[in-house]
Amino acid sequence: MNELIVTSFEISHIKDALDLLSEYYQNEKEKVSILPVFSDYEKLITTGLTALAFNGLGIAIHESGSLQGFMAGYLVEELFGKEKGVFVPAFGHAASYSKRSEIEQMLYTEAAKRWVSKEIFTHSIAIFAHDENLQNTLFHLGFGNRCVDAIRQIQPQTLDASSVTFEEITADNASIVVSLHEQHHQHYRNSPIFMPNQDEDALTDLLDWISIDENRMFCVKYNEVVAGYIRYQRVGESLFSIHSKMRNITGLYVKPEFRHLKLGQKLLQYIESLLEKDQFKWIGVDYESINLNAYYFWTKYFTPYTYSLVRRIDERIAKINLKLD
CATH class of the missing domain: 3.40.630.30 (Gcn5-related N-acetyltransferase (GNAT))
Structure with a gap:
């Protein structure tokens, strides 16, 4: 692997980001065949990524001039508590698929450094539900499940x-x-x-x-x-x-x-x-995985396609003089 360059996520990265994200989506669609085709969402995703490129919270990783991964999220003033948080939607991150575990680790490490320096302590990342590799990667970074999006064919x-x-x-x-x-x-x-x-x-x-x-x-x-x-x-x-x-x-x-x-x-x-x-053609539902009544009911009839994972950083870290840059 050549040297990896870390930059902010910018509008110029969106076209390549869509290509990376498309592979994530296609792999989920192989497991959840009833999902609509990716092209149905490209315009919406482009609009969403454009907004994320402007807020200064996104990270991109490049190798030899090629985008290898990106991670960008929305600032939430109070996310699952009184502290500021960032929510990275399922379309807000992707990496070169065969190296996604390693690159997503790097993306989160760099992004979290930026977020914590801004005193953003609650981090939520949505992932495709059947990507066990990425699920395991984030589990070992301290994330747990909170919310589920699921779909059913009518x-x-x-x-x-x-x-x-x-x-x-x-x-x-x-x-x-x-x-x-x-x-x-x-x-x-x-x-x-x-x-x-x-x-x-x-x-x-x-x-x-x-x-x-x-x-x-x-x-x-x-x-x-x-x-x-x-x-x-x-x-x-x-x-x-x-x-x-x-x-x-x-x-x-x-x-x-x-x-x-x-x-x-x-x-x-x-x-x-x-x-x-x-x-x-379809009916969707979102629910908290911590709501056991909802979890047991909806999983009988619907197939999850994204999980929203959450990690809470101890805010006392802000009082310790750490080099975050």
């Missing part, structure tokens, strides 16, 4: 709706799911999730969400009792959720006393039947 559904009815939630009837929405909100504060979400007015939150174009929400009633709800929207958390033929679930909750009735599955089947009629 299929015709035969819905067993005995004893249940479905009702779309609108501004006129949103009050019937307020209690459910409050319970769902509170659930995230429990062990082992421990998400300190803020108190909110459930009805106001629902009405604000429903008012957004293309957002849809449905409840399921068992013997006329509202027992659960599901909602979906056009865009999820991942760039790869943005597709004209995809819709993304952003909430599903069933009261504990009704879960033995498989109402979550029935809600999923119901909206899938609606989306299939409207000629959508």
